[in-house]
Amino acid sequence: MSVQNTLMKALLRLIRKPIYASEATLRRHIARARAKERGDPPPGVQRSCRIERRDWRGIPCYTVRPLRGEGAGGHLLYLHGGGYHETMAPVRWRLLATLVNRGDQTATVPLYPLAPEHTHRDTYPRLLDLYRQLCVALPPAQLSVMGDSAGGGMALSLVQQAVARGLPRPRQTLLMSPWLDLTLQNPAIRERERVDPALSSAGLLVAARWWAGGDDPASSVLSPINGPLAGVGPLLVAVGTADLLHPDALRLRERALAAGVDLEFIEREGLPHLFMYAPLPEAKPVVERLVERLRPAAAPAPGALADAPAG
Numbered sequence: 001m002s003v004q005n006t007l008m009k010a011l012l013r014l015i016r017k018p019i020y021a022s023e024a025t026l027r028r029h030i031a032r033a034r035a036k037e038r039g040d041p042p043p044g045v046q047r048s049c050r051i052e053r054r055d056w057r058g059i060p061c062y063t064v065r066p067l068r069g070e071g072a073g074g075h076l077l078y079l080h081g082g083g084y085h086e087t088m089a090p091v092r093w094r095l096l097a098t099l100v101n102r103g104d105q106t107a108t109v110p111l112y113p114l115a116p117e118h119t120h121r122d123t124y125p126r127l128l129d130l131y132r133q134l135c136v137a138l139p140p141a142q143l144s145v146m147g148d149s150a151g152g153g154m155a156l157s158l159v160q161q162a163v164a165r166g167l168p169r170p171r172q173t174l175l176m177s178p179w180l181d182l183t184l185q186n187p188a189i190r191e192r193e194r195v196d197p198a199l200s201s202a203g204l205l206v207a208a209r210w211w212a213g214g215d216d217p218a219s220s221v222l223s224p225i226n227g228p229l230a231g232v233g234p235l236l237v238a239v240g241t242a243d244l245l246h247p248d249a250l251r252l253r254e255r256a257l258a259a260g261v262d263l264e265f266i267e268r269e270g271l272p273h274l275f276m277y278a279p280l281p282e283a284k285p286v287v288e289r290l291v292e293r294l295r296p297a298a299a300p301a302p303g304a305l306a307d308a309p310a311g
Helices: 003-015 023-036 043-048 090-102 120-137 150-164 188-195 201-212 246-258 284-294
Strands: 049-056 059-066 074-079 105-110 143-148 172-176 235-242 263-272
Touching (some): 023 201, 043 049, 049 090, 074 090, 090 105, 120 143, 143 150, 172 284, 188 235, 188 246
Parallel strands (some): 074 105, 074 143
């Protein structure tokens, strides 16, 4: 375990862990974040990529292409995490810029409506329409779906819903430290909570209640680990063992393998939630693997990506 990881976990325990201690602390954090965070790409990412912003059914939707190159190596639909209540953070933009430039990708990034003001019912219809348009605009073999944390659960749920509606499955789905079960009922989560420096179940369950909006949080739409896995692969899941959500990632691995899903499971001992977004030596091999997974797609038809999505 690197010195950087040890220091980062200590910092997370001081800064991030208290946010999820209770509903009151979570609401205070949201109020501060709303006052200063809009989710726009930070200046460094704006300089390193070609970025367009459009309106998609009333929400901001970014198209990101490499600074050099056409982004013809594939198309990545990226769903950000943040407990359903945080917008796209700079660390996520920076990793996305790396994948776009090194993988010669075009990325679509919708800034979906956030809790507690909104629920899943405000988001999934928009995402399904966006996914449907991307499937029309380019071959499914060109389309990857990626999400982190809450966005990882959303990514898997979106693919499950798309397949259930007869839409083509994507080339692959990439899940970083995914939140797969909003109920957090896995008994092993209690043990992980003691070592997780960033997350607490008390605050996560509040965010889950907001996002569910009165619907059953155990439903497969909200907790995709309970949904059908046959036909949704290939999947890549990356997670650290010092992550409260690690036990449910292990459950997903068991269910996916039992369903015959093409699964790549990356597990790192002693690493926290979303470690792959941090400047850690342990993160570099995971980022390299993501770049490798994204690279080998064949080029789409000329002009296809330029038209996806329309506002």
